[in-house]
Amino acid sequence: MKLKSVWFHIGFWIIYTATFTIVEASYKGKYTEALTFELINLPMRLIVVYFNYFILLPRLLLQGKTVKYFGITFLTLIVAGFIQRIFNYYTLSFLNPGLPDNGIWIFYKFLQASVIIASPLIFIIGISAIWKVSELQKRAKNLENEKLQSELKYLKSQINPHFLFNTLNNIYGLSLDNSKKVPGLILKLSDFLSFSLYESNQKFIPLTKEIALINDFIELEKSRFEDRVEVNFSVSEEIGSVDVPPLIFIPFVENAFKHSLKNETGVARIDISLKKEGQDLLFNIRNSKPNTPVEETVKHGIGLENIKRRLNIIFEEGYELKITDEESQYGVLLKIYLRS
Structure with a gap:
């Protein structure tokens, strides 16, 4: 006793x-x-x-x-x-x-x-x-x-190996052409991996870090596809100081690149926005769909189930996730009820 x-x-x-x-x-x-x-x-x-x-x-x-x-x-x-x-x-x-x-x-x-x-x-x-x-x-x-x-x-550690493999291949190809983009891309990839390995261990991080990560990701992907994709990423000024779970938005961005460019013969378009609406944080991403039908639907995209599980664990009922699948575009609206 x-x-x-x-x-x-x-x-x-x-x-x-x-x-x-x-x-x-x-x-x-x-x-x-x-x-x-x-x-x-x-x-x-x-x-x-x-x-x-x-x-x-x-x-x-x-x-x-x-x-x-x-x-x-x-x-x-x-x-x-x-x-x-x-x-x-x-x-x-x-x-x-x-x-x-x-x-x-x-x-x-x-x-x-x-x-x-x-x-x-x-x-x-x-x-x-x-x-x-x-x-x-x-x-x-x-x-x-x-x-x-x-x-x-475990869920946060699941970085898509295809992204890493393709990015390294792209940097290697650019290095053969003595491209001036190589040093910058290597730095962005280094920052991305450093974030994924270290800062992602935290439960919440400043939104500014997550935005910087998204920008690095977009630049790395654009280096691969060049003029095949047009990306517009807007962040409202009134967001201020907000904390979010690390790597919470990347899977949606990754899916948008994958499914807008697969079988696309023209120029794909991806629109991303982050803004505050009252006490809510709204992340909205929409991507065009290719003219040639894709057998695999975007609903089974990379990390989607992963991200839903993470949201359920962290926020329980404190979020809304709305997915729209239209004829010409696919959209995701994630609303997070910010903590007081």
């Missing part, structure tokens, strides 16, 4: 004994007599309570053997009440020879002794049960939080 628990039990018995002494003495005003009676009953109470607490409770009740637990507890109280009644009779007769003698075999006296022993048992087992349930709930919550945090780390 932990020291904290020991002090709890000591405190319980002091308060319990004092309370019942005062209650009993209030009828006759005999505090010494009431305290003597409580102390006479105390040893049997301790035996029954801690037999139940250390043996019956963990071995029966907490193991789901409820009927057996209550059956043995009831039998224990009957036996203890019988012993206590006999002990009380001879002890009180010895201490107070002048008391009227109505005999030892009085049924309600045996019942009274059992109830006197049962009262602290009900209190302490009830408190202990609530305590243990609270600890189990706390442990379950901690385990759930650990599970969610592990899942979040």
